[in-house]
Amino acid sequence: MRILYETLQAEFKRVLLKLGFTETKAQQIAIIFANNSRDGVYTHGLNRFPVFVQYVNEGKVKPDAQPVADEGLGLLERYDGNLAPGMLNAQFCMDRAITLANEHGMGCVAIRNTNHWMRGGTYGWQAAEAGCIGICFTNTIANVPPWGGVEPRLGNNPLVIAVPREGGHVVLDMAISQYSFGKLQQYHAAGNELPLPGGYNKAGELTTNAGEIMETWRLLPIGFWKGSGLSLMLDLLVTILSQGRSTAEISKSKAEYGVSQVFICIKPHGTAQNADLIEQIIAYTKTSGLEDPEKAIRYPGEGTLATRNKNLQQGIPVDELIWAKVKAL
Amino acid sequence: MRILYETLQAEFKRVLLKLGFTETKAQQIAIIFANNSRDGVYTHGLNRFPVFVQYVNEGKVKPDAQPVADEGLGLLERYDGNLAPGMLNAQFCMDRAITLANEHGMGCVAIRNTNHWMRGGTYGWQAAEAGCIGICFTNTIANVPPWGGVEPRLGNNPLVIAVPREGGHVVLDMAISQYSFGKLQQYHAAGNELPLPGGYNKAGELTTNAGEIMETWRLLPIGFWKGSGLSLMLDLLVTILSQGRSTAEISKSKAEYGVSQVFICIKPHGTAQNADLIEQIIAYTKTSGLEDPEKAIRYPGEGTLATRNKNLQQGIPVDELIWAKVKAL
Numbered sequence: 001m002r003i004l005y006e007t008l009q010a011e012f013k014r015v016l017l018k019l020g021f022t023e024t025k026a027q028q029i030a031i032i033f034a035n036n037s038r039d040g041v042y043t044h045g046l047n048r049f050p051v052f053v054q055y056v057n058e059g060k061v062k063p064d065a066q067p068v069a070d071e072g073l074g075l076l077e078r079y080d081g082n083l084a085p086g087m088l089n090a091q092f093c094m095d096r097a098i099t100l101a102n103e104h105g106m107g108c109v110a111i112r113n114t115n116h117w118m119r120g121g122t123y124g125w126q127a128a129e130a131g132c133i134g135i136c137f138t139n140t141i142a143n144v145p146p147w148g149g150v151e152p153r154l155g156n157n158p159l160v161i162a163v164p165r166e167g168g169h170v171v172l173d174m175a176i177s178q179y180s181f182g183k184l185q186q187y188h189a190a191g192n193e194l195p196l197p198g199g200y201n202k203a204g205e206l207t208t209n210a211g212e213i214m215e216t217w218r219l220l221p222i223g224f225w226k227g228s229g230l231s232l233m234l235d236l237l238v239t240i241l242s243q244g245r246s247t248a249e250i251s252k253s254k255a256e257y258g259v260s261q262v263f264i265c266i267k268p269h270g271t272a273q274n275a276d277l278i279e280q281i282i283a284y285t286k287t288s289g290l291e292d293p294e295k296a297i298r299y300p301g302e303g304t305l306a307t308r309n310k311n312l313q314q315g316i317p318v319d320e321l322i323w324a325k326v327k328a329l
Numbered sequence: 330m331r332i333l334y335e336t337l338q339a340e341f342k343r344v345l346l347k348l349g350f351t352e353t354k355a356q357q358i359a360i361i362f363a364n365n366s367r368d369g370v371y372t373h374g375l376n377r378f379p380v381f382v383q384y385v386n387e388g389k390v391k392p393d394a395q396p397v398a399d400e401g402l403g404l405l406e407r408y409d410g411n412l413a414p415g416m417l418n419a420q421f422c423m424d425r426a427i428t429l430a431n432e433h434g435m436g437c438v439a440i441r442n443t444n445h446w447m448r449g450g451t452y453g454w455q456a457a458e459a460g461c462i463g464i465c466f467t468n469t470i471a472n473v474p475p476w477g478g479v480e481p482r483l484g485n486n487p488l489v490i491a492v493p494r495e496g497g498h499v500v501l502d503m504a505i506s507q508y509s510f511g512k513l514q515q516y517h518a519a520g521n522e523l524p525l526p527g528g529y530n531k532a533g534e535l536t537t538n539a540g541e542i543m544e545t546w547r548l549l550p551i552g553f554w555k556g557s558g559l560s561l562m563l564d565l566l567v568t569i570l571s572q573g574r575s576t577a578e579i580s581k582s583k584a585e586y587g588v589s590q591v592f593i594c595i596k597p598h599g600t601a602q603n604a605d606l607i608e609q610i611i612a613y614t615k616t617s618g619l620e621d622p623e624k625a626i627r628y629p630g631e632g633t634l635a636t637r638n639k640n641l642q643q644g645i646p647v648d649e650l651i652w653a654k655v656k657a658l
Contacts, residue, residue, distance in 0.1 A: 075404070076434035076595065105405035106437055108595060133566065148626045149617030161562040163569065170565060172558045196553065204620075223551025224525065229501045229629040233490040235610055236499060237462065240492065240603045241595070248613030264593075266405065266437060266570070274569045281564055284577030288478030291533075297477045300558040 002315030003323065009034035012049060015329045019056050021063045025088060032087045036119045037316045040307035043182030044119035046318050050325055052085075052118075060257040061085050061115050067092055070243075075100055075107050078242060081114030083258060090117040090136070090261060091126065097265035098130045109263045112244025116256060121173030121304070123263065124162030128169035133266040134162040139235045139247045141256040144177050144219045147228035150204065152217045154231040155247040156180060157238075162301075165278050171301035176231040177219035184210040184219075189319075238262050331644030332652065338363035341378060344658045348385050349392045354417060361416045365448045366645045369636035372511030373448035375647055379654055381414075381447075389586040390414050390444050396421055399572075404429055404436055407571060410443030412587060419446040419465070419590060420455065426594035427459045438592045441573025445585060450502030450633070452592065453491030457498035462595040463491040468564045468576045470585040473506050473548045476557035479533065481546045483560040484576040485509060486567075491630075494607050500630035505560040506548035513539040513548075518648075567591050 009030045016026035033052075037045025055061040065084035069077060077096055081089045093109040100107020117123065117138060127134020140155035156177035163170040179187075179198040187194055188210040197206035199213035199220045206220065213219060221227025239246040244260030268274055282299050290297065311317070338359045345355035362381075366374025384390040394413035398406065406425055410418040422438040429436020446452065446467055456463025469484035485506035492499040508516075508527040516523055517539040526535035528542035528549045535549065542548060550556025568575040573589035597603055611628050619626065640646070 074434045076598065078598075104433075105403045106435065108435055133569070145617055146614040146626045148620055148624050149614070150620055151617040153614045153617045161559075161566070163562065163565045170562070172562045174552075174555045174558065178552055178555070222553075222555050223503075223507055226503045226507070226551050229503065230490075232610070232614065232628060233492065233499070233501045236492045236607060237490070239606050239610060240462070240597050240599075243599060243602060243606075246606060246610045246613070248609055251613075268569050269405065269407075270569075270572060273572060277568050277572075277575060278565060280577055281561070281568060281575045284575070284580075285475040285478070285482045285561065288474055288480040288482045291477055291479055295477050297475045299561060 001318055001320050001323070003318050004315050005034060005038055005312055008037060008046065008316055008318070011326060015049075015053060015326065018329070019053065019063060025063070025085070028088060028091070029085055032091070032118065032122055036122065037318070038308055038311050039121070039304045040311065041119045041121065042317070042319070043180070043186055046316075046326065047185075047322055048118060048182070050322065050329070053329060055115070055257065060255060067111060067114075075104055076241070077107070077109045079109070079111040081111045083113055083115060086115030086117045086259070087122065089114040090123050090263070093261065093263040094123040094126050094134060094136065094265070097134070097263040098127060098132050101132050101265035101267040106264070106266045108241070110238065110241035110244075110261070112242035112260050113258045114261055115259065117261065119173065120158040120160040121171050124160040124171040124173060125169060127265055128162040128164040128171060131164050131267070131271075133164070133268055134160065135264040136160045136262060137234045137238060138261040139238050139250065139259055142247050142251040143181060143217045144221050144228070144231060146232070147221070147225040150200075150218065152219075153247075154221070154228060155235060155250075156219055156221075157231050157234040157247075159234060163278065166275060168305045169301055170278070170282075170299050171304065173300075174222075176221055176227045176234070178222055179210070179219065181214075181219070184214055188214060330647055330649050330652070332647050333644050334363060334367055334641055337366060337375065337645055337647070340655060344378075344382060344655065347658070348382065354392070354414070357417060357420070358414055361420070361447065361451055365451065366647070367637055367640050368450070368633045369640065370448045370450065371646070371648070372509070372515055375645075375655065376514075376651055377447060377511070379651065379658075382658060384444070384586065389584060396440060396443075404433055405570070406436070406438045408438070408440040410440045412442055412444060415444030415446045415588070416451065418443040419452050419592070422590065422592040423452040423455050423463060423465065423594070426463070426592040427456060427461050430461050430594035430596040435593070435595045437570070439567065439570035439573075439590070441571035441589050442587045443590055444588065446590065448502065449487040449489040450500050453489040453500040453502060454498060456594055457491040457493040457500060460493050460596070460600075462493070462597055463489065464593040465489045465591060466563045466567060467590040468567050468579065468588055471576050471580040472510060472546045473550050473557070473560060475561070476550070476554040479529075479547065481548075482576075483550070483557060484564060484579075485548055485550075486560045486563040486576075488559075488563060492607065495604060497634045498630055499607070499611075499628050500633065502629075503551075505550055505556045505563070507551055508539070508548065510543075510548070513543055517543060
């Protein structure tokens with residue numbers, strides 16, 4: 001079943017207004033959720049919307065809260081997110097980082113007590129649209145065991161890197177686990193096996209069964225010990241720079257809210273030369289022989305753009321049960 | 330066979346002086362190579378030294394070259410490395426980034442036409458010693474196929490993230506391939522199988538035989554498609570910010586020289602609170618049950634510090650053939 005972009009967005013807005021969001025905020029949030037589904041990230045679009053509503057109802061996301069700046073810290077800005085909606089806080093922070101980068105070449109904005117930003121790529125695209133290199137990352141509740149351990153003590157801390165490019169920005173949006181929790185839910189819901197092992201089952205064995213992994217919360221980090229180390233570093237950076245809650249603290253509260261995030265923007269010099277350099281790099285990767293002649297090599301963000309165009313034309317595929325649930329809210 | 334740190338360093342310096350390096354530069358380079366072996370990174374210490382000498386003799390590394398700044402670009406500094414020794418250029422750039430961070434909260438320094446920095450961790454430790462968060466990365470010659478491809482078109486582009494910590498800095502130093510080329514050489518030389526598949530053999534199958542991977546140059550990226558995307562992003566960042574050679578250009582020249590690098594420094598606020606936050610995060614990871622009761626969970630850099638202390642006391646393990654080779658230079 002496919003739904004028009006406008007219908008999806010309007011439905012989100014209707015529910016958000018009912019929850020007490022202002023006209024402006026309801027519009028902003030509805031656009032972000034609708035765009036995530038539009039770009040094929042259904043796990044953080046429609047499918048996540050009911051959880052967001054639940055968090056608002058539980059007081060973990062506060063509709064009228066605003067980020068408030070700590071004392072002036074120059075190019076290193078720091079905000080208290082006051083449990084406002086994570087995507088509005090994130091959009092605000094990336095916007096500040098863009099402003100700093102336009103003025104000084106670069107900027108870094110950290111925020112504590114914020115909420116799930118849904119799809120990290122949103123803020124990468126935002127930076128790239130503004131002509132900036134954007135780098136951002138967040139911590140999460142513990143869902144990955146540290147290397148050598150069997151219990152989750154690290155977040156899968158998504159990392160986003162975006163480079164502006166005419167004809168389609170290059171945007172990497174990846175969790176540090178081999179599969180994001182949203183992706184596991186997707187495979188589990190569809191009853192499909194993962195293409196590669198994504199974590200451990202109760203017996204401590206690697207498995208391609210998403211449901212088994214969702215039981216143990218033992219997601220496999222990318223590159224084994226390397227992803228484990230990278231996750232720890234990202235948690236250190238967001239916690240120190242925001243003076244916020246670490247994965248350790250978030251995990252104690254058993255629910256993923258009040259997380260910490262960092263947004264870095266760099267304004268590159270030499271737009272014309274950069275365009276040539278970017279095309280040179282992308283073109284070179286595509287000169288490789290293919291593993292499967294039917295599957296072209298793609299740069300990060302290339303698939304997103306193709307999905308976006310298709311979904312805008314044909315409507316956005318929705319899970320009928322979730323769509324019915326949202327309409328009943 | 331173990332050699333005293335001082336002996337190793339003096340021997341490097343002797344050879345470097347003979348190659349035409351000034352007293353100061355010979356001393357700086359000798360310390361970096363000796364420190365890499367001291368910290369257990371033998372692949373980029375003694376074992377790499379003969380290759381460095383060869384590159385100097387071939388004119389790919391220029392003993393009397395200096396990095397030269399491009400026009401004033403504010404907090405985004407950019408240098409031409411002029412093919413000076415990669416580790417001196419890297420040390421210089423991280424030093425500039427530290428200075429910028431001390432003045433403005435953060436700084437970003439890019440360099441083109443530089444050379445192999447040997448062990449990236451060196452510059453992470455340098456930033457941490459100065460009380461800064463340090464992030465740096467480099468491109469390399471192509472040695473990893475892009476996801477979906479069978480021929481190397483991406484570098485394994487090492488990434489370093491360092492956080493200053495009393496009692497031992499936290500320093501992640503990782504190549505984007507599951508195993509660095511240096512690590513493959515180490516396993517191959519010792520005749521050992523890799524603990525996990527590290528790349529593909531000529532038949533296109535995943536293999537734990539380091540020698541087979543060194544034949545195909547098809548190293549496996551961490552996290553499969555994720556590492557492939559991350560490698561591309563790092564190449565884009567170093568190339569755009571330095572206006573230097575991409576992995577595509579480096580690969581055309583068949584030898585790994587004239588690479589591009591980026592050094593970012595952030596000076597965090599609140600040293601005392603940070604110390605507590607860092608200990609909280611590290612302590613939490615260590616509360617996980619262990620996979621193997623004999624193998625403790627370690628933070629990135631913890632093993633390095635243990636190896637350093639042991640090697641300073643007992644001497645540094647050296648490959649006798651390479652040691653003899655260096656003494657004969």
